[in-house]
Amino acid sequence: MAATVGSTLRQGIGLVATLVNVAGLAIVAILVGHIVLTLLEANPQNFLTDFVARWAAEFNLGLGDLFTPEQPKTAVALNYGVAAALWLTLTTVVVRLLRRI
Secondary structure, three states: OHHHHHHHHHHHHHHHHHHHHHHHHHHHHHHHHHHHHHHOOOOOOOHHHHHHHHHHHHHOOOOOOOOOOOOHHHHHHHHHHHHHHHHHHHHHHHHHHHHHO
């Protein structure tokens, strides 16, 4: 019985780790998508561009104005790029910790 409980617990933690990984990578994809759409000068009135920009602003960890270069595209690439790198690092660390349990 104890082996069954331990196995079930490991499977549950594995599932949580997978969900955390998927969520973290989705956030990174949104941030990178915003950078790409900005650099390619996508129409800001387009639904997809607006949707990605709004969600990217939610997930930028308050880093939307960390760097203030003169070029707006450079500012987006730097600020949202740093946020994406932080999300990726945080996700990787949390998933590894969960899988070690």
